[in-house]
Amino acid sequence: MGKRNIEIFDTTLRDGEQSPGATLTIDEKLKIAHQLAKLNIDTMEAGFPIASNDDFEAVKLIAENVDGPYICGLCRTVEKDIQKAWDAVKYSSKPCIHTFIATSDLHLKYKLKKTRDEALEMAKKGVKLAKSFTDRVEFSAEDASRTDKDYLCKIIQAVIDEGAVVVNIPDTVGYAQPNEFGDLIDYIKQNVENIDDAIISVHCHNDLGLAVVNSLEAVRRGAGQVEGTINGIGERAGNAALEEVIMNFKTRPDYFNCDTGINTKEIYSASKMVAGYTGIHVQRNKAIVGENAFAHEAGIHQHGVLSNPLCYEIMNPETIGKKTELVFGKHSGKHAIEDGLKKLNYKFSPGQLSKITQKIKDLADKQKTVLEEDIIAIADYELNKSSKKQTVVLEELSIISGNKITPTAVVKVNLNGTTKTSSAYGVGVLDASTKAIRNILGPDVKFKEYELKAITGGSDALADVSLTLMDKSKKKYNARAIDSDIVMASVKAVINGMNKIEREKNKKSD
Numbered sequence: 001m002g003k004r005n006i007e008i009f010d011t012t013l014r015d016g017e018q019s020p021g022a023t024l025t026i027d028e029k030l031k032i033a034h035q036l037a038k039l040n041i042d043t044m045e046a047g048f049p050i051a052s053n054d055d056f057e058a059v060k061l062i063a064e065n066v067d068g069p070y071i072c073g074l075c076r077t078v079e080k081d082i083q084k085a086w087d088a089v090k091y092s093s094k095p096c097i098h099t100f101i102a103t104s105d106l107h108l109k110y111k112l113k114k115t116r117d118e119a120l121e122m123a124k125k126g127v128k129l130a131k132s133f134t135d136r137v138e139f140s141a142e143d144a145s146r147t148d149k150d151y152l153c154k155i156i157q158a159v160i161d162e163g164a165v166v167v168n169i170p171d172t173v174g175y176a177q178p179n180e181f182g183d184l185i186d187y188i189k190q191n192v193e194n195i196d197d198a199i200i201s202v203h204c205h206n207d208l209g210l211a212v213v214n215s216l217e218a219v220r221r222g223a224g225q226v227e228g229t230i231n232g233i234g235e236r237a238g239n240a241a242l243e244e245v246i247m248n249f250k251t252r253p254d255y256f257n258c259d260t261g262i263n264t265k266e267i268y269s270a271s272k273m274v275a276g277y278t279g280i281h282v283q284r285n286k287a288i289v290g291e292n293a294f295a296h297e298a299g300i301h302q303h304g305v306l307s308n309p310l311c312y313e314i315m316n317p318e319t320i321g322k323k324t325e326l327v328f329g330k331h332s333g334k335h336a337i338e339d340g341l342k343k344l345n346y347k348f349s350p351g352q353l354s355k356i357t358q359k360i361k362d363l364a365d366k367q368k369t370v371l372e373e374d375i376i377a378i379a380d381y382e383l384n385k386s387s388k389k390q391t392v393v394l395e396e397l398s399i400i401s402g403n404k405i406t407p408t409a410v411v412k413v414n415l416n417g418t419t420k421t422s423s424a425y426g427v428g429v430l431d432a433s434t435k436a437i438r439n440i441l442g443p444d445v446k447f448k449e450y451e452l453k454a455i456t457g458g459s460d461a462l463a464d465v466s467l468t469l470m471d472k473s474k475k476k477y478n479a480r481a482i483d484s485d486i487v488m489a490s491v492k493a494v495i496n497g498m499n500k501i502e503r504e505k506n507k508k509s510d
């Protein structure tokens with residue numbers, strides 16, 4: 001028997017973006033969307049269009065610009081949600097509407113305050129309406145794993161009758177155990193008469209660390225689609241990490257007898273990009289994409305791998321596109337750099353391009369190899385800087401420091417066209433500068449995490465700063481900047497974060 005094809009449904013831009021602190025700008029979302037298309041996923045859940053104007057615009061922009069996968073918008077089973085989702089995804093040549101309602105008694109009683117019959121009617125009506133817009137309609141029974149099995153089967157049968165072509169069985173709270181979840185898939189297959197007219201999908205959360213395992217077991221029992229995110233980001237402990245799901249199928253065809261249409265060589269780039277933009281870094285020992293996933297430390301292992309990699313490697317790093325070769329050198333011309341940026345989905349004006357080329361050449365002078373991640377860091381920084389949405393612009397920064405001087409900073413910031421100046425002292429220049437910025441922009445903003453990385457070696461290295469700010473409603477914002485000066489990189493990152501907070505404020509007021 002030939003291998004079964006398993007569809008991959010990526011929700012990095014929806015469930016993933018709901019991770020605490022993972023707010024993405026619209027430009028970042030579009031770039032991730034292009035990368036997901038290169039990965040060749042089957043469906044991309046681009047957002048929840050009714051949630052906010054920004055969400056709507058992002059889904060619409062992706063629908064207009066990204067070809068390949070189904071572009072999907074999430075909506076509750078109510079008319080205005082479904083209409084809004086359609087208004088956003090209709091620009092795609094492959095639009096998809098994903099509508100959901102909670103089905104467990106717990107959710108029905110306390111969240112929706114509806115009876116089972118009322119929810120059943122809402123599900124049918126919602127799917128029917130969605131189906132009037134597009135053929136590709138997915139229905140989700142939220143909290144399915146804690147739903148009465150017979151009621152779940154009844155609602156699935158009803159929505160398939162109304163035209164749902166994908167029925168999703170989420171383990172919304174990450175409660176199910178692998179065998180139990182597999183049994184649920186079996187039960188649905190045995191008790192839903194028209195189940196062959198739809199693809200069974202699963203959406204597992206990782207609260208007990210079982211999201212990937214539960215997804216794999218569901219596939220073994222007949223599920224045809226797996227939902228998840230790059231790096232497993234998502235609500236709380238996250239979703240199933242798609243790169244892990246995909247590589248299980250790829251590495252163990254003898255066990256699963258199935259495959260995906262994924263171009264696995266794009267996995268590593270996708271992982272890097274999502275980590276970079278969301279600020280949620282991947283743990284070093286994470287399966288597949290962690291820094292150490294292919295590193296061999298013990299001498300006996302190194303010896304074995306050198307003799308034959310199969311001794312200790314079940315996959316090779318090239319399969320996921322992990323490469324360390326030179327991308328550009330100091331003799332690379334503008335065209336080569338332009339080509340490279342194009343491959344990474346960047347579009348720049350001639351002015352920006354010459355700035356970036358110069359920065360890359362400067363870097364190539366300092367170090368022998370310029371890697372893809374250096375280029376991404378430089379290009380992203382240029383992109384952020386040119387973003388029209390910057391309402392906060394740093395005009396001037398002066399700092400005084402030394403071993404007998406209290407670190408002091410004077411900053412001049414332009415906020416919506418008005419220049420404001422402030423000064424402050426602190427335990428170090430970074431502390432002083434951020435205090436001065438906060439004096440102007442928001443004394444309530446707290447500094448949460450700070451991470452400094454030297455992109456390249458040496459004391460002249462480019463500094464890459466990632467940090468997290470928290471506003472007074474305790475919402476977290478991550479931001480990043482690079483500069484050859486550590487303090488400047490840090491201050492620029494704070495300014496980027498402040499821009500995100502300002503944007504959120506404006507969002508609330510419109």
Ligand SMILES: [Zn+2]
Nearest residue numbers: 015172203235
């Ligand atoms: Zn979820």
